[in-house]
Amino acid sequence: MPKDTSPILSRRGFFATSGAAALTLAAPARAESHGDTFQFEIVRTEKEWREQLSGIEYGILREGRTEPPKSSPLWEETRPGAYHCKGCDLHSYDGIWKIVLDKGWVFFEHAVPNAVLFGIDGPVPEYGGMAGGPGTVPEVHCRRCGSHLGHHVFLSRKILHCINGYALDFKPAEA
Numbered sequence: 001m002p003k004d005t006s007p008i009l010s011r012r013g014f015f016a017t018s019g020a021a022a023l024t025l026a027a028p029a030r031a032e033s034h035g036d037t038f039q040f041e042i043v044r045t046e047k048e049w050r051e052q053l054s055g056i057e058y059g060i061l062r063e064g065r066t067e068p069p070k071s072s073p074l075w076e077e078t079r080p081g082a083y084h085c086k087g088c089d090l091h092s093y094d095g096i097w098k099i100v101l102d103k104g105w106v107f108f109e110h111a112v113p114n115a116v117l118f119g120i121d122g123p124v125p126e127y128g129g130m131a132g133g134p135g136t137v138p139e140v141h142c143r144r145c146g147s148h149l150g151h152h153v154f155l156s157r158k159i160l161h162c163i164n165g166y167a168l169d170f171k172p173a174e175a
Ligand SMILES: [Zn+2]
Pocket: 085, 086, 087, 088, 089, 090, 142, 143, 144, 145, 146, 147
């Protein structure tokens, strides 16, 4: 088992190697670590992110960690409404595409068009992956601020967005 220094969140292999560099960069770690010049619309310093986010939220959004299953109440939320990125408030998902699965994360069949982008992440222990082993997962991050939201996974015969509840703000529809 990979050594995990956090009692709450699990660190993915990818960020175990890139996290140190990310701490010194104002731009999101994923773009920098891939060596490209992609510029997200919203860029904050690490200090600004830490002031805006709780510890758990920072670990997920800015370090790519994964919350424990069922730790966020949003996993079983079924009311109609909108799900916004906690990093920049972009409307990213909608309740009409949400699926409740006992896995305990927040699953959607679709994102709001043009709201999320994909990166390469891998292997994720929560999905049966082993650190250092083969296999990667498509990583889902916010189009506007670059924050990590979750992953793209194949479950229940569908490709789904598997999103951390702590990465989202739920705004119930008006009754
Ligand atoms: Zn965002």
